[in-house]
Amino acid sequence: MKLIKYPSKEQWSELLKRPTLNTENLFDTVRTIINKVRFEGDKAVLEYEATFDKAVLSTLPVTSEEIKEAEGKISNELKAAISLAKQNIETFHASQRFVGKKVETMNGVTCWQKAVGIEKVGLYIPGGTAPLFSTVLMLAVPAKIAGCKEIVLCTPPDKNGNIHPAILFAAQLAGVSKIFKAGGVQAIAAMAYGTESIPKVYKIFGPGNQYVTAAKQLVSLRDVAIDMPAGPSEVEVLADASASPVFVAADLLSQAEHGVDSQAMLITTSEKLQAEVVLEVERQLAKLPRKEIAEKSLENSKLILVRDLEEALELTNAYAPEHLIIETENYLEVAERITNAGSVFLGSLTPESAGDYASGTNHTLPTNGYAKAYSGVSLDSFIRKITFQEIISDGIQAIGPAIEEMAANEHLDAHKNAVTVRLDSLK
Amino acid sequence: MKLIKYPSKEQWSELLKRPTLNTENLFDTVRTIINKVRFEGDKAVLEYEATFDKAVLSTLPVTSEEIKEAEGKISNELKAAISLAKQNIETFHASQRFVGKKVETMNGVTCWQKAVGIEKVGLYIPGGTAPLFSTVLMLAVPAKIAGCKEIVLCTPPDKNGNIHPAILFAAQLAGVSKIFKAGGVQAIAAMAYGTESIPKVYKIFGPGNQYVTAAKQLVSLRDVAIDMPAGPSEVEVLADASASPVFVAADLLSQAEHGVDSQAMLITTSEKLQAEVVLEVERQLAKLPRKEIAEKSLENSKLILVRDLEEALELTNAYAPEHLIIETENYLEVAERITNAGSVFLGSLTPESAGDYASGTNHTLPTNGYAKAYSGVSLDSFIRKITFQEIISDGIQAIGPAIEEMAANEHLDAHKNAVTVRLDSLK
Numbered sequence: 001m002k003l004i005k006y007p008s009k010e011q012w013s014e015l016l017k018r019p020t021l022n023t024e025n026l027f028d029t030v031r032t033i034i035n036k037v038r039f040e041g042d043k044a045v046l047e048y049e050a051t052f053d054k055a056v057l058s059t060l061p062v063t064s065e066e067i068k069e070a071e072g073k074i075s076n077e078l079k080a081a082i083s084l085a086k087q088n089i090e091t092f093h094a095s096q097r098f099v100g101k102k103v104e105t106m107n108g109v110t111c112w113q114k115a116v117g118i119e120k121v122g123l124y125i126p127g128g129t130a131p132l133f134s135t136v137l138m139l140a141v142p143a144k145i146a147g148c149k150e151i152v153l154c155t156p157p158d159k160n161g162n163i164h165p166a167i168l169f170a171a172q173l174a175g176v177s178k179i180f181k182a183g184g185v186q187a188i189a190a191m192a193y194g195t196e197s198i199p200k201v202y203k204i205f206g207p208g209n210q211y212v213t214a215a216k217q218l219v220s221l222r223d224v225a226i227d228m229p230a231g232p233s234e235v236e237v238l239a240d241a242s243a244s245p246v247f248v249a250a251d252l253l254s255q256a257e258h259g260v261d262s263q264a265m266l267i268t269t270s271e272k273l274q275a276e277v278v279l280e281v282e283r284q285l286a287k288l289p290r291k292e293i294a295e296k297s298l299e300n301s302k303l304i305l306v307r308d309l310e311e312a313l314e315l316t317n318a319y320a321p322e323h324l325i326i327e328t329e330n331y332l333e334v335a336e337r338i339t340n341a342g343s344v345f346l347g348s349l350t351p352e353s354a355g356d357y358a359s360g361t362n363h364t365l366p367t368n369g370y371a372k373a374y375s376g377v378s379l380d381s382f383i384r385k386i387t388f389q390e391i392i393s394d395g396i397q398a399i400g401p402a403i404e405e406m407a408a409n410e411h412l413d414a415h416k417n418a419v420t421v422r423l424d425s426l427k
Numbered sequence: 428m429k430l431i432k433y434p435s436k437e438q439w440s441e442l443l444k445r446p447t448l449n450t451e452n453l454f455d456t457v458r459t460i461i462n463k464v465r466f467e468g469d470k471a472v473l474e475y476e477a478t479f480d481k482a483v484l485s486t487l488p489v490t491s492e493e494i495k496e497a498e499g500k501i502s503n504e505l506k507a508a509i510s511l512a513k514q515n516i517e518t519f520h521a522s523q524r525f526v527g528k529k530v531e532t533m534n535g536v537t538c539w540q541k542a543v544g545i546e547k548v549g550l551y552i553p554g555g556t557a558p559l560f561s562t563v564l565m566l567a568v569p570a571k572i573a574g575c576k577e578i579v580l581c582t583p584p585d586k587n588g589n590i591h592p593a594i595l596f597a598a599q600l601a602g603v604s605k606i607f608k609a610g611g612v613q614a615i616a617a618m619a620y621g622t623e624s625i626p627k628v629y630k631i632f633g634p635g636n637q638y639v640t641a642a643k644q645l646v647s648l649r650d651v652a653i654d655m656p657a658g659p660s661e662v663e664v665l666a667d668a669s670a671s672p673v674f675v676a677a678d679l680l681s682q683a684e685h686g687v688d689s690q691a692m693l694i695t696t697s698e699k700l701q702a703e704v705v706l707e708v709e710r711q712l713a714k715l716p717r718k719e720i721a722e723k724s725l726e727n728s729k730l731i732l733v734r735d736l737e738e739a740l741e742l743t744n745a746y747a748p749e750h751l752i753i754e755t756e757n758y759l760e761v762a763e764r765i766t767n768a769g770s771v772f773l774g775s776l777t778p779e780s781a782g783d784y785a786s787g788t789n790h791t792l793p794t795n796g797y798a799k800a801y802s803g804v805s806l807d808s809f810i811r812k813i814t815f816q817e818i819i820s821d822g823i824q825a826i827g828p829a830i831e832e833m834a835a836n837e838h839l840d841a842h843k844n845a846v847t848v849r850l851d852s853l854k
Contacts, residue, residue, distance in 0.1 A: 078833070080829070081830075081832035082833065084826065092530050105518045109787065118799065129838060133837070134833055166836060229649065244852070253845075288844075340543075348849070350823075353830050359532060373545055380812070383802075387788045387803060395786075399511065399785045406505070406785065407784065410558065410560070410561060412684060414711075415783060422775070
């Protein structure tokens with residue numbers, strides 16, 4: 001961990017730098033895999049599963065028997081926890097339902113928006129050491145509420161061709177329509193273009209390694225929408241002297257254990273807290289199973305002491321953290337002044353873990369400073385708002401001449417004429 | 428125009444095909460320009476302006492004198508029309524303001540969303556034969572309502588280094604902060620990375636040719652968000668026997684005059700209408716100044732006769748048109764069943780031109796079937812929704828054990844520990 005005291009403004013951009021993620025140099029490799037899946041379908045996906053996931057499969061779909069069996073393989077405690085989390089995610093995302101109102105912009109001119117779920121969505125859940133059933137909930141629950149008709153999930157199988165039962169349980173609970181054993185670039189390509197067994201979808205969601213990220217970027221250039229650009233996960237804790245060093249250390253470590261490129265940062269007005277957090281991180285780190293990852297990640301971790309809350313806020317908004325934990329007095333007032341962040345956790349009893357799993361907010365969030373331009377995943381991510389307008393005779397008479405004038409000045413006479421023929425019909 | 432009668436479902440995908448827009452082969456050329464602007468700043472932009480726009484400039488910013496002069500150069504009629512349009516766009520987009528509500532997902536666990544404007548946005552307005560002041564309004568008005576603090580506009584100057592006064596007037600009226608004489612790839616690069624005079628922005632909006640599209644795609648891979656992928660403009664008219672062939676023809680032509688790659692389609696249940704529209708298009712076409720463009724574009728235009736309204740709806744949702752005009756009896760009922768479209772125009776007195784200019788809806792819309800996954804530009808495009816959560820002791824006691832269980836099963840023990848230390852503190 002790096003302790004920084006009272007940095008000058010000139011140092012900020014260096015302090016707030018993230019590791020750059022350049023996926024463009026992977027595009028050639030990734031494009032080859034994408035094209036093979038696009039033109040050879042299931043056959044190519046099965047081949048890549050054998051090569052990359054060492055799984056020899058005869059078919060890609062997960063059967064209903066496998067889903068049924070999964071339920072018996074996980075503990076009642078875990079099932080109950082997943083169900084509680086699902087319920088809270090559902091409550092919060094259902095509250096985000098959009099109901100458009102009709103607006104008469106002028107007499108006889110009525111405009112409105114209507115939310116419609118994206119018909120087919122694809123969810124990608126990475127494999128690796130940990131089964132990310134929480135991400136299944138975060139993506140499938142809002143998709144279901146949005147009214148998406150087909151919710152496709154791809155996740156890589158283990159070497160024996162199996163998917164972790166907790167992933168299957170969460171998927172079935174959240175209302176996923178179809179689950180496939182496919183990972184990596186081949187899964188993204190399959191959902192982008194469709195194969196014999198995997199349906200083509202209109203938007204792809206979910207995390208992944210740099211190859212998955214590159215594949216999502218490439219297919220999004222023309223053929224399918226994606227949730228948002230990806231980068232390593234990160235947390236900032238903004239704390240004053242009232243914060244508990246034990247809690248702050250636990251929060252920094254929970255980010256650090258994600259991966260060696262994770263970013264954990266403390267911005268504080270208290271020199272005492274800064275010092276105590278260092279000791280407390282060391283104490284807690286010793287007990288962690290993923291100690292090595294966390295240790296490596298913490299090498300890049302910065303604990304920054306600033307002059308006052310004002311400066312802390314300015315630095316925070318310049319950083320635009322994915323996760324922001326505010327442990328200060330009057331944290332609600334501080335929160336009011338946050339303009340750039342993905343998700344904000346308020347007060348001493350609100351760890352990031354709560355939002356990662358079970359409070360109800362979404363954990364798919366903008367990293368890498370993307371919070372300056374992107375929102376996290378929410379119900380909005382699974383709908384489109386279609387605009388409608390109805391103009392009656394009073395309306396076209398009111399706005400028609402303005403349209404004619406503007407169209408003529410943009411040299412678009414057919415646009416003008418489409419109004420003129422209507423005005424003439426009313427004479 | 429191609430007249431198609433009762434196509435079989437097997438023919439649909441061929442019928443609904445759009446011209447493919449492959450920008451990837453432009454990436455190398457475009458990347459060179461982007462990098463030069465990124466590293467040389469204003470100097471590079473000025474050089475490219477001389478090369479591509481034949482404009483020899485000494486500086487890039489439009490001065491306040493130029494803006495003041497512009498007002499004197501356009502007619503009072505046009506000023507009044509632009510002001511009326513601006514007012515309606517403002518009324519409709521202001522009605523889209525999002526107010527988050529606090530939701531208690533469980534006792535002691537409160538979650539909410541808050542809308543915050545994107546701090547810095549960049550608007551690109553293309554040059555060419557027509558001054559697109561309407562697009563200035565469509566992008567700047569919602570940016571202003573959203574609370575974007577810096578609204579930057581780039582548009583190419585003419586050979587004499589001037590910008591059309593209607594663009595300057597609309598920009599100033601709508602609240603654009605800074606206007607620059609810069610077009611094409613160099614403008615996109617300047618807004619993505621910033622130069623000495625052009626500020627870096629977080630999201631870039633606006634139409635453009637294939638080079639501009641490629642530039643937006645490239646910078647969006649990592650460095651800045653963009654509004655949506657672009658493609659040629661298109662309209663579908665869905666009409667029954669009650670529709671006026673004069674209106675339908677005028678609407679098809681207003682799309683066709685945009686460019687030779689524009690798509691204009693009629694889907695109708697009336698053979699009589701199909702035949703009449705052909706004659707009426709010919710009659711109206713003869714009088715159009717942009718006749719040659721429209722004629723060329725109409726070569727790809729399809730007038731499709733289908734069996735019934737049911738089939739018309741299915742075909743429409745499969746096509747996912749950017750603009751959809753519904754001229755049928757009971758058009759409100761028909762509208763209810765539209766699931767894929769950008770903007771929908773209802774009834775015989777609602778031409779696309781109305782939404783293009785002055786009704787209040789936005790005219791920046793998803794083309795190329797992107798309406799299956801994307802919305803058009805709206806107030807949402809200029810904000811982010813930041814999520815907040817506050818958990819108090821009852822709350823963490825209620826959801827804490829579930830978080831611990833889930834984190835342990837995802838092998839994320841530090842995540843678990845961040846909850847455990849808090850539960851322990853409450854004992």
